[in-house]
Amino acid sequence: MRLSARVDYALRATAELASVAGDGPGRTRPVTAEQIARAQDIPPKFLESILLQLRRGGVVHAQRGPGGGYWLARPAAEISLAEVIRVIDGPLAHVRGQRPEQVGYHGAARSLQEVWIALRASEREILELVTIADVATGTLPERVNQLAADPRAWS
Numbered sequence: 001m002r003l004s005a006r007v008d009y010a011l012r013a014t015a016e017l018a019s020v021a022g023d024g025p026g027r028t029r030p031v032t033a034e035q036i037a038r039a040q041d042i043p044p045k046f047l048e049s050i051l052l053q054l055r056r057g058g059v060v061h062a063q064r065g066p067g068g069g070y071w072l073a074r075p076a077a078e079i080s081l082a083e084v085i086r087v088i089d090g091p092l093a094h095v096r097g098q099r100p101e102q103v104g105y106h107g108a109a110r111s112l113q114e115v116w117i118a119l120r121a122s123e124r125e126i127l128e129l130v131t132i133a134d135v136a137t138g139t140l141p142e143r144v145n146q147l148a149a150d151p152r153a154w155s
Helices: 005-020 033-040 044-056 081-089 112-129 132-137 142-149
Strands: 060-063 069-072
Touching (some): 005 069, 081 112
16 A cells, blocks of 8 residues: 555644644634644645645635634544545545556456455555544554554564
């Protein structure tokens, strides 16, 4: 699995928003792009365009002017990693730029399509299970902990 720098930065920025600004109806303090960039070591100009995408995708809200900044549009526990990835990079799995169910294979390679679809389902299972709140608090779901505990996962 390859994640773009944009996705990595978007996930880090949303986790930072969850931890610094709080989330949900009790949120009182927007966080500036500069604060997020500094905390997560993200290039500020790059972050601005990512935050714009996240705003357009309904993941964050923004307010301009003094006292302005960004905050999560919903509680962090309601925002999955999959949602952020889709907002930034589109669908989770592609083969040569197409969805796996649209790629045709023939003969001995026919079963590759099922492999790509299963891979996407596995990826989706984890990315939809884990929320921004899980990342921000460091309390990952048990299934993720089990998978990460396997030494083979690290190589």
